[in-house]
Amino acid sequence: MRCSSLPALVLGLAALAAAVYRDEVDDVDFHYALVGLPLPDTTFFHRPRRDDKASLLYTLSDVGVLAAVNPTNGDVVWRHRLVENKKEDDDSTAGFFLRAPEGDDWLVTAHGSGLVQAWSALTGRNVWRAQFSGRIKDLEVLDLTAESSRDVLALFDEDGETVLRRLHGSRGSVVWEFRESSKNVPLQVSNDISNVYLISLSGSGSSLSLKVTSLDTATGARGEHWIVGAKGDVSAAGDVMFVGANSAAPVAAWVDRTKAKLSVNVIGTKAKHEFPLPPDVVSVRVHAPHLAQSQPHFLVHTQTGEEDGARTNKAYVFHTDLKTGHVTLAHELASFRGEGSYSTSCEGANVYFAQVSAEETLVFSSESHGVLARLPHKAGVDVGPVRAVTEVVRKAGSGEFAVRSAIVTGQDDWTLLRNGDRDWTRHEGMSDVVGAVWAEIPEREDLARVLAEEAHTNPLSAYIHRVKRHVDDLKHLLPGYLAGLPQRVLKNVAGGGAAEDKKQQGLWRDGFGFNKILVVATRRGRLYGLDSGNHGHVVWTRDTLALGGERPLVVRGLVADDEAGTVAMYASNGFYTELDASTGDVVEVSGGDSKKPVARTATVLGKLLPIGPDGMPTRELPANWDAEQTVVTVTEDPSPMLQGVKFGGRGKQVMWQFRLRPGLKLATVTTAPADEKVASIGRVLGDRRVLYKYLNANGVLVAASDEAARTLSVQVLDGVSGQVLSAQVHRGVDASLPVSCAMAENWYACAFFGDYALDDKTGRAIKGHQLVVTDLYESSEPDSRASPPLLDPRRPSGRDPTAAEMEAEGLPRYGPSLDLDDARRGPLSLTVSHERLVLAGGGFVVAPAAVESTCLMAAFGVDVYVSRLAPSGEFDVLGRGFGKIALVGTVVALLGGVLALGPMVRRKQINLRWEANL
Template sequence: MPPRWLLSAATSCLLPALLLGNLPSASAVFADEAYKSDFHLSLIGYPRNPDLTFFQAPYSGSKGSLLYTVTDKNVIAAVNPKDGSTVWRQLLEHNSSSPTESFLRPGPAQDVVVSGSGHKVEAWSAADGKQAWRNDVKSGQVRDVEVLQIEEGKEGAEKDVLALVQDEKTSILKRLNGKTGEVVWESLDTSGDIPFQLSSSLTTIFVVSYTSTLIGGNVKVKVASYDPQTGRNIDKQTLSTEIDISHPENIFVGANSAAPVIVWADTSSKTLKVNVLGSKSISSFSIDSPTGEEIRDVSVHAPHQPNALPHFLVHYQTGKTHWAEVFHINVKKGKVTKAYDLPKLSGTGAFSVSTIDANVYFTRVTDDEIIIVSSASHGILSRWPKKPVVPATQRLVLPHAVQASSEVVAKPGNTFAVRSVVLYSDGDWKLVKNGEEDWIRPEALAYADEAVFVDPPEDLSLALNLEVEGHENVVKGFFHRAKRHLHDLQSLPARLEQLPQLVLGSFFKKSESILVRGKRYGFDKILAIATTEGRLLGLDFAEGGKVMWNINLKALDPNEQWSPVKLDTAVAGTITVQGYQSKKVLEFNATTGLPLTPEQLVNRVAVATPETPARLSVYYDFSEINNVVQGYQSPDGIERQELWTFQPPPGERIIVVTSRAAHDPVASIGRVLGDRRVLYKYLNPNLVLITSVSEASGKATFTVLDGVSSNVLHTSTHVGVDTSQPIPAILSENWLAYSFTLNTSSSAASAKGSSLTFTEFYESSIPDDRGPLGASDEVSSVGKNDLSLPHVVSASYLIPHPLSYLTTTSTLQGITTRSLLGITHSSDYPTTLYSLPTNALSARRPVGRDPTPQEAMEGLSRYAPVFDLAPPWAINHKREIWGLKKVISSPSGLESTSLVFAWGLDLFGTVTAPSGTFDMLGGGFDKIQMLITVAGLWAGVLGVAPFVRRKQINTPWQMS
């Protein structure tokens, strides 16, 4: 082995040169690794309403159909019902601060679907999701969209679209041309009623609106009817509902059927009232809940086709049971009669309605079976028991069906097939085909809020055994070891059996995912994800984000919202969750998702104790209410002794407090310059970066504190900052980076766009100098050395896209250079995850001159104010990832590689090697070729051997 200094010297000379040469490719994703070293879950959120989820053929003449839905994330999506993949997605206009209604209807022509949301009514090509046309509502909000179901003109003509718009005090009904989206007519209603829903029969358009009465806050429902040809208001009547309805959400309007109805239950859920739109009469039916349980929910399912039979189903749900009643409408007489009851079953159920021609079928999904009945009679047409998929012990609470949409197919021989998409209470959206689960979309993950990488539980038995052997005397230790090895021999036959497979597998498994292959090298981490709805999910990172478990934190402690939460993993294999409201802490086993038993908790604490406690442990937290950061100590863990308080500059508000990650190892304590001198890094583990902004003056201040003494080490202030945009910041090793958007309207901004600032801290500005602390090994922030300020160098760059979140890659020992991970900020478009090499961002790049050869050797290039986010740095390569909000990284077992996980609407996981995969064989390494070469050389040696031997014998004889 060469002496170490030789190696280190060689690397110190070579490495910069190598890095410089490899910079663009270092963090890029190679074409043959793309899609193999990453995973992407394309999510949409929960479908809004079973009526807005439907199966439709994407184009006329198509054999299959696609599943269309609009979700409460305002995404419309076409899902392939065969495998559950998204064929296309579109994000509808929405206001991120307030909930926006959105609607989706099967199109007037077969190859489009029509959506309405915010200010827009849009038609999308059903096959590929391209926009067919768009109608902008100048002011106001779209309240409902329907397709006009009248037969006019010639056969096969485009049907038109109706849109209901609310603009402050007026409501506007618009008829839009189904082909172009142009307005055919508009009808204004200035009565001040709040428009609620649209419904059309074959002859009339009905607009249901309501006003809140002053007394008791109840709701008065009004029905206006319009002539579809001219838009003329024919009639307007008020239904006497004041005493019944407290909230408009309790009204159900059966839309677009031969006889549209409006259905509601009175406030005490004792009577059900039905009004056929257009008539004045209200039919009342008493709801009998035999067991006397309180009815929690009443929902109505009516067919959405004008030519379907005018039947509808009312679903009653109590805490423990559910049942349904089916009603028929006599269109001519305008009378509603109850046809039959569907029996009471325990648990929660979901009903859905589907039509074949004029026939209406109801599908009932319960906890253990799926039943189809015809609307005409109560006879069960088909029944499938549902197979349980996950053993019940794995789950704390069994999920139940929340909503369902079905497609019923009549088969010859009077049999039926049904496929239902069912949303379960645990957030899984499943396709159940004749009782069997076909696919699952884990839509709960679309609401991911926090995530953390958890190491799989360590197997401590070997470590314990080694400990024993090390501490006993030699003879005893020897026998202990011999016994252990004999014990290990038991697994030898199994190992030998695996061997051929293992060897062959390493040659022929070309298509295997890099993530799966990396399981042996520490890629097999568990991702714990907390959602905004208070769920906690465990995902297998190496298996491409497969959901391992899914628990409802609210079921464990209903007093806590469990959103937001803080996630932590103090010990491998366990997750710590802390709720915001009650500050309560729960701990879970990361592999099973089960809460830790008290016994395990004791073990956990024993393992978690740090080896050498610091002389003084200071904790700091940030109080949004008081606008201060406070440092305190609490020797007993309960009492809080304040040590320092940081207040931002006057008029500024602290927005975020950043600190170095718990795992932030530094391999080299200095930066080697081109002339082999050293610039020592200022490596203080107690750094705190506080970002504060002033909205009024557009100022942002970044303050770096020592977390123990609260000494301010560095401050930078920027003016002309758009404080409404995200201001991400990251602190790592001896550097910090932050980004902000410049306010274009502010005169203070010298340039428009977004800015990224990179700041580095060194112990001294002079190479080979360790600053005022000299060679001392120990630093005390509270002692006399408290004024050792670091040498700060900083560089700001203009970047083409604003960044919404910043973090850094993380490796086991910190030998690999760090990359800055940043997400581009965009609310409407696919987001990009960049991995920016910190070398390229270095604050020490020479300004206004070319680098000297020494600087060039270090990898520094001339400073340029514009820092282009080069496409090779986008580590999501060609994947279109929506709505990324946050990204985390974690070291893998390989020093070169860092695991990266980003989430928002979609989930994206990948591995990245900022300095190249120097400790891994690349995908281009051909083992077969290597074997052939070795075999060829061996054959050559054997073939040449006789000649060589003969020559060797002859040589002495030919000497003279």
């Protein structure tokens, strides 16, 4: 198992952050442990123990995460990420397979790379794995009557050659292998009690037909083969639907080009059965049981479009005669309008169909159209079902049913309905984040308007107006504040104030700057607004696909305008949207244009400027555009290059160019934060001299790697003139792994993996993650350093620091590695108080808080994790462990002592004066 992590630079800087203590877990941080949107063919209820009646909810999601979820509360029991490092424009879920043999305690998975793995259903432990060449096309469990015969059938396409392997269910070894060299496209493998069937597409272009080849179950020897239907019945591989792979009568179904009829073939037979479809059909889905002992019944769900945009759902139930293989329409279910889904549940030979609509859940038997159970949804439950999986259990001794449906909603949420009541909801649409930005919570509109009016009047009138406004505020707010003051004091002393603040409804700005809005954009094209002050509560969500966006969404720029209270985003196809940060309402939207793609964006004065592949803006320049400002652009075609460009009304003027030599690959480009505040311009050394920092707000750091030479070249450029300010070359670098760099004030740091040559004159080298920090100064004369002590380049090497260095600079002795737990470092050592498995390889964003040296950090990817960081320590904020009661008790005791001892001291002083006179 290998989990994603934050970039190596964050891990290197982890020692500088204040620990999240055990009593602060879920208080100063929050974590959305997500799994992704469940796919219909790889999501099901399954019992992890053979003799246990309780079941877990298993899924292999669209982001390649295998997970087991507790259906009682929605918590993740275990999860593994099987697919990583997807391309930014890759939204394909083809080649994801998850199967579970009924009555067994293991699962088997496979994905497009040809890797087949078995897992323990209870613990998630990997049982075995088998790697094969080619692309996986299908995966099924060979479910025979003998318990020992539950092996795995894996179908591959190896460079045009069809390969079917039977793998041992307990060890993963190959039992037998079947190969066929033909131009056929492998689609599916299925089996019944007697044979294994290989289904493929025969033909070329759009004139395709279904070919079935039977194989011997024990040896894999070829039997007979036949063509189902006529040539041209199938136009594409995606048109064929396979259901009930392990049932007594597995079915293949497809719809003709005009969507006028449905063709059905019971796999193992040569007959094709055709059934008419209602007019204006927009989608057809087939649902069937998956158990061999279940009745051979299946359901066809059709949706037809209406003029008002709503859809009408209709279901048809078909029965299959096992002796003749004949398929007949048994009955129809009543139609309904709106969003809805059907799902199948099996209990022995009984087959149940569950219909989930926006208002209610109905349970039908496959034998009849009569309703077995009608479960109206409770008030306030609005699911908008898109697809669902259902578990139906008949209660012993009664005719009642217990029904649980795990539903994917139209808002990309995953929710579970139990007997019509919502048990939990997981915001799985928030997974696979590709961009994020922090936004301030806007001030009240009336206050902002009043402040704007005061700013545009003369100082005397503004002062008088402000005094009147404050007096009015006191009249309205002071009585309520004084009335609640005793209660607030008691709550603060008892330590309940923080918990009470979280109960405050809506968005509100706090004095510490911890309450902000985190806006995240997912690859599916949906944006979310999270309230960091309310434990990441989802304030709003917006689907950009309905606004003209693209899917998958490739974010080229995402920026927040705190003054206007908006968030703006550019996509790669030129789609632009500007939303209200607090509500998600659309402020401005512009559809994409395939003729004007956006290669990158530049942030100029808080606004996004889209740049096309040719280096020119794809839209008109803003009205207040300054033609003298230089914009740094990055191009990688035909070769990596940075340019400093001035854009004017007539075109662009290239001021400078920086080209990488042949063989170098651009690893990363970074700049210092635009709103960076420099604490000091210099640093005092041990001898009281000062080194002055080289501060340049236009600095651009460029890191380029050479895989052949195993080097990393790091250069700092001036963004206005293009001058190279600093250059370094690191050797022994593994260029195939990510490189992370950061830049701030007068220092920059790069983290990479490679060889490190030891300084013991032995010529030895060790492999590991390296963190290199460089300072820039105006002069080489002694003056200043801005790095934290552990990363300070001035750490003495080969000796202990002197007393002067320890007192004035706090320099520790240089060490080639960063120890996570070193007693010599005292308070700088790390203590693991708890751990989280965070799948967040997408990136991270940081925003400063109002408290000094404290910021909010959000890591994103599959998960979303937010926490506070305080590199210098939270010395100006009282933690939750602060003993307020002890402090108040001490003050009261001291006050009582003073009041009690005061008269005694005065009496003694008076007696001493009388004695002196005598």
